[in-house]
């Protein structure tokens with residue numbers, strides 16, 4: 069409580085120092101205009117309808133890049149370009165699972181990204197059930213060998229998405245731990261919060277983290293199916309499953325980041341980077357993940373483009389990352405390609421948490437610059453968001469920039485419902501509330517305006 | 528308003544006439560006991576877990592009958608038996624659909640029950656879109672021939688399920704109308720009310736309604752997919768689809784009704800029939816449709832079995848119908864087999880509308896007997912339900928009994944959410960609220976007690 073009061077006090081002072089009433093007023097005016105506009109929604113609608121699913125490295129993701137170049141050019145941005153990169157490409161195949169004993173019935177699964185194949189005949193075996201990845205890791209080989217592992221750990225629903233980081237650990241590692249112990253395959257309870265019968269896919273080990281082992285075939289089980297299997301396991305021994313997964317790993321494909329700019333006037337070499345990711349998983353149309361982010365950042369920048377009087381001091385750079393889902397491949401490619409100018413990236417952030425409203429404004433800047441960075445959220449706080457901490461990640465694709473010292477902020481969205489839909493076939497346009505999306509655009513407009521027109525540094 | 532007051536007045540009079548305060552008190556006591564008991568939930572859990580999906584005429588439906596015989600016997604019912612019958616059996620095959628032009632992407636579909644196959648190569652063609660079945664029926668052959676028909680009609684969400692009767696018409700008829708006009712296949716917007724990405728299956732023409740034509744291959748499209756297709760159709764000409772459906776029609780299989788009784792004491796030949804259906808569609812585990820009904824009627828009867836002082840005057844007969852989903856085949860078989868004793872069926876009703884609470888008590892009896900029949904709902908109305916009309920169907924499986932003159936009542940459940948889950952893979956145990964289920968059991972206990980221990984006739 070004392071800390072919060074001190075932060076609040078120091079912010080008031082700082083606001084008086086660096087952001088003029090005129091800038092505050094202009095930020096609020098731009099945000100107000102954004103609230104009344106539906107450009108972001110129309111962009112998400114267009115992307116999810118005209119491209120649909122856009123898995124990293126596929127022809128569909130290429131069409132998404134073409135879509136982005138077309139839209140960004142038509143909207144009047146400068147320096148619109150694709151920055152391509154190579155990556156291995158994983159594509160989903162058949163996926164079937166069934167309880168074979170004692171109560172034969174089908175189960176709803178989705179292969180995890182990067183899963184190996186069971187081969188066309190599938191695998192069949194007894195279930196070895198564990199309550200967590202740690203539980204599996206601690207088990208003797210004899211308890212796992214020749215069996216199908218089931219990790220049944222329930223994800224916690226949270227506003228800030230913190231339940232996801234915990235739950236995703238098993239998705240990232242289960243296939244390799246199970247392989248070390250000689251398992252036939254592994255099923256995890258979906259990393260998700262809904263009780264609808266969708267399995268939530270997601271990447272195993274990131275493509276950017278190479279390693280020698282390939283893991284056993286791995287899939288997520290929908291929550292009602294995990295409940296069902298658990299009920300049977302509690303009452304019966306010798307429960308058996310059959311799993312068929314035939315994904316393919318292709319050695320090489322192309323992805324790319326799409327970049328566009330509003331060139332700065334007085335300080336064109338200083339970059340305010342706003343990002344989202346263009347790729348999606350293959351089963352939904354990627355509306356909340358991350359069509360929403362794509363719509364939000366493009367619409368926010370477009371408002372600045374048409375409404376900024378005499379332009380903005382600094383350059384606003386939109387980066388629509390490719391191949392985020394499979395392991396931040398686009399993020400890494402961007403950081404490598406732009407290594408020489410990362411020191412001129414003044415501040416950066418990504419919108420990648422759906423379309424829920426913003427409830428907190430976090431920073432990830434030099435400790436001495438927290439107050440100054442918090443000023444960028446002044447309109448956002450006026451709308452009811454609270455100041456957060458200085459542990460902002462800035463979003464997944466900011467990882468390598470952050471590690472290279474680029475300051476970030478987090479416009480934290482309410483993620484209470486996000487993981488109901490995340491990485492499922494159910495991630496479709498109808499799940500987005502246009503009003504909530506417009507609220508996000510307004511928040512981003514105000515932040516970007518203050519960052520791009522101000523003179524502060526955050527490192 | 529005047530009518531309602533008159534009905535209320537006549538009921539009060541009638542209640543004073545035929546149901547003693549002692550019987551009312553006993554009905555309320557039995558209902559109170561049922562409210563505190565979880566037998567119905569345990570039965571639904573057992574059926575949906577240990578059998579799971581149980582499509583008419585399959586091995587799984589046979590296991591459901593075995594389950595029912597085992598449970599009913601163990602619970603102490605008399606005359607537990609299967610009354611078998613034959614039927615053609617339809618089984619789902621592959622089902623895939625995609626937009627091929629202008630924006631290639633997969634769609635989520637489910638073959639309709641009874642659909643013919645496209646063959647292993649599927650069909651591909653331009654879309655001919657219609658807003659209703661009537662719209663299709665009115666179209667010239669030239670607008671349909673060689674095309675894939677899409678009927679995009681949104682179902683109305685209603686408490687009483689009335690939106691379903693309207694919407695189901697296209698599901699029952701589209702394939703045949705489309706065939707008359709030379710279509711390649713037909714897609715309908717799912718008969719359902721949810722925006723989750725599930726396609727709702729359901730039977731085309733009932734097996735009990737034979738005809739010469741077989742219809743074109745037919746499937747339901749999930750609501751978000753119908754939205755997507757509609758968005759594209761509004762903006763573009765020449766939209767094309769590919770559809771692959773490989774269901775199989777097998778000439779003969781076996782189903783059956785499972786029957787159990789509490790024999791009456793003074794009037795054992797007089798039957799109070801309470802039903803539910805044991806079969807389900809093949810993709811969910813049939814929890815709300817109709818595991819809930821199975822649990823409700825068995826649990827209600829079980830309460831009477833153990834708590835009725837000195838037994839009940841009339842025989843209570845539980846009938847768990849087979850092959851309801853494919854066209855009331857079990858209902859017809861029951862009516863034929865028991866044709867000689869239908870005149871001794873005093874009153875009948877089926878629970879087949881999920882697990883929502885009862886909000887209305889309808890009758891389907893001789894006009895002169897409405898007041899007497901409404902007395903059977905006295906406890907139900909005390910719990911807040913209103914008296915309904917005299918147009919009760921008694922539930923789908925009561926069709927042939929009703930047509931043969933058997934009086935029915937309808938314990939009308941709140942179906943506001945029922946068609947969110949109905950006939951989808953998402954119809955699973957977790958969707959049932961145990962308290963709501965117990966409320967249903969209590970209502971049925973009170974009704975059955977009053978019907979089986981009273982001396983009234985309703986025809």
Ligand SMILES: [Zn+2]
Pocket residue numbers: 345357358392420421
């Ligand atoms: Zn994302």
Ligand SMILES: [Zn+2]
Pocket residue numbers: 357393491
């Ligand atoms: Zn994602």
Ligand SMILES: [Zn+2]
Pocket residue numbers: 804816817851879880
């Ligand atoms: Zn039903």
Ligand SMILES: [Zn+2]
Pocket residue numbers: 816852950
């Ligand atoms: Zn049904």
